[in-house]
Amino acid sequence: MKKESVFDVVYSALPMIESNFDEAYMVEAREKFFEIVDNLKKEKVIKSTLELVLQTKSPKISALEKVDAEDWFTVSKVIEHDEAGEMGVFEVAGDSFKILKASKCKCPRCWKYRSKSEEELCHRCNEALHG
């Protein structure tokens, strides 16, 4: 039912919510990541975190959907295998993380570095527009 005014509001608590998300671990990873990123930005090496890819074998990250892991760090990709172009490393609870320069091209729509060329949409944007 659409409420007419604030006086039709009643507060009810949120239900119990199951979440396996390890907040402490993830927040620490994000903070350490941004510490390095802030320096990269300051030194004008990058303008946006989307220019980056994060490499890690962390089981906590692997357990996440790829897109959730990417968005958590606002990077263009999170990968497990090593690649060239290292720009910084950090560790969380013994898991190592490596920050890499994205090797793909910037999608003209979403600005993630996931296109084959600068003129082409990435897969997601292509689907969103024409799917």
Added chain:
Amino acid sequence: MDYKETLLLPQTDFPMRGNLPQNEPARYAKWFSKEKSAYARMIQNRENAPQSFILHDGPPYANGHIHIGHALNKILKDVIIKTHYFFGEKVRYVPGWDCHGLPIEQQVEKNLGKEKKDALPKSKIRELCREHARKFIDIQREEFKSLGVIGDWDNPYMTMKFKFEADIYRALCGVADKGLLIERSKPVYWSWAARSALAEAEVEYEDKEDYSIFVAFALGDEAKAKLEISSDASVIIWTTTPWTLPANVGISFSPDENYVLTSDGYIVAEPLHVKLLEQGVIAGEVVKTFKASVLENSFAINPLNGRKSQLILGSHVTMDGGSGCVHTAPGHGDDDYKVGLRYGLEVVMPVDERGCYDETITRLGLLPNPESFVGEHIFKCNERILELLGKNLLKCSKFTHSYPFCWRTHQPIIYRATKQWFVAMDEAVDGRESLRKMAMEELGKVRFYPKSGINRLGSMIENRPDWCISRQRDWGVPIAFFRDKTTGKPIFDTKVVEHIATIFEEKGADAWWDLEIAELLVENSGYNAENLEKVMDILDVWFDSGSTWKAVLESSEYDSGSYPATMYLEGSDQHRGWFQSSLLVSTANNGIAPYSKILTHGFTVDEKGEKMSKSKGNVVAPSDVAKQYGVEILRLWVGTSEYTTDLKISDNILKQISEQYRKIRNTFRFLLANVNDLETVMPISQMGALDQWILAHAKGVFDEVEGYFREYEFSKGFALLNHFIAVELSGIYLDISKDRLYCNAKHDPLRLSAQSAMALIAEKLMALMAPTLTYTIDEMMEYALLF
């Protein structure tokens, strides 16, 4: 190609800027309109709610405009009532005003002139007082409404309504019926400037310069014989009120300490001998040491008038200062009165209601050349009395001390014995415990916010004297009892008093002055009107407000909920005022406290913690805040302040609060904009991991906030909410969700999931903030399509 058009960017018409000062009045006008009455809607929406919350309003005085302290009080009440409301409870709030009492009567007197007022019939004066109160009730009512405070403004209670006056009187009859209303001559705080007795709550302490004098009272022959001396000797007394010396009837000694006779013939307490030598009051060595009990019931001579002054023992005598021999005038002091009762001392009281010596001075020969003192103000006679003491004035100096003053006239008060009506604290009548004991027991069942309140109220109830409830003024509820001229006894018969109450209901309490005794007396009363007289005192206004539980909660005149109320909420000064008077009147009548919870708030001060005053230029007026920042800012200030201590307010503070408001508003705006095209909320179990995470985190925060709000700890709750908004919500979640919200397809599950989480968070945040930011949330409701 420009892809910007293909992104699903956030979109809402909810304005970024609140423009509160411009926009608030129209919405408030809607809430207070007949057609869209917010209070009526609140009552209707919770008709079947299982829990109810009754806040019984403590009445502000119907005089003057509201200040920031009133605003704090009423907004805090509003926030607490709405907290219960938005948590699903039934609420009732009937605001009220205290209408009787000296300030209004004085205002009317000022407008008329004293002479003209004295010439008018009482009921005409009372009509003028009513008019004055009515005018300010209308002013204050609009001022309170302009703060967005919701309640039954169409039928508020007023202690001057006829039915109300009748109920106050009935509450008094209830006290009389329980045998707790007593009449006795006793020193009471007396404001000669206001010509009235004052309650403790009406006394304020200020610095006053007074004399400090040591006076010699020569021993009579019997006393000398008891001391086994033949030479002359004098007891030294110390006092700060030379004008009370004519009324001296005794000198009190400590029963425990030693006293000494000095070689220069003076008697003082041994522990004070050296000090008095140093002060030059005396010069002699100790020649004899004795206990004062040897002198008990013999006499010294008052050097002013040659009257006898009885030597007595009293445990109130201390060795803190003076001489250890205490001037005792039962007509002018509480300790004096009590010790005088034990020794059967005469209560000499030669001062009239204006603070001038009366004919008693002549009749009892209290001063030489007595006629020249009659009609003179006592404070102006000090010097003449000092002169009359001559060589018996051993030392005279001036000093400044803290002295009781009348709260209304700001003149120093005196103790003056008069016939007054009291509510007895310690009488145990007809198998009931004493009122003090019952009230203490009832207090034990009350929940206090903050908890320390019970100690304050408890120690006041434990230590307070009998409650003097009579006043010798015009604007109040009369102590409407007949007195049998033959026996001098007041008549409390149920049939007689209930008839008077019924007349008050119809004609107002003015009838007590307007009607003849025969007209006021019930038929077949068994009394002869000729043989009756009216008691002409009126009630202490604290008795009026102490009876509001009866006239409002127990009465069918108001839709006010039930008695006892859930909560009484006022400034912490009301421990000695309304909380106490209400407890006493309710307990005396019904044996129970009128409230189950008491919440107190502190006072408003400037940012340096200083009291506001016009001269300092640091006054913050609620109407100015509303015009410059908006009422929402004032309300958020209340919601985010720790209110149990003093609350600081200033332009700087209001600017900080405005900044907080801007952040809250922007967050809400962003949430609305993001969920703008969402049609249905996805079940949480189907949501993505990030959305489940923020909801799980939000649940933890919101549950804790709810706990704080239910305990009325709003500032703690708001601190958590603000932290959540800044750190997890805006700092992480809203940021990491942007890509999927803007770039994914409209019905992509990831996008719908994030939108659903945001919708849920917005909904809960809105409901949690609704008690405080009611205006803003109401405004949002117009733009929030989903909820």
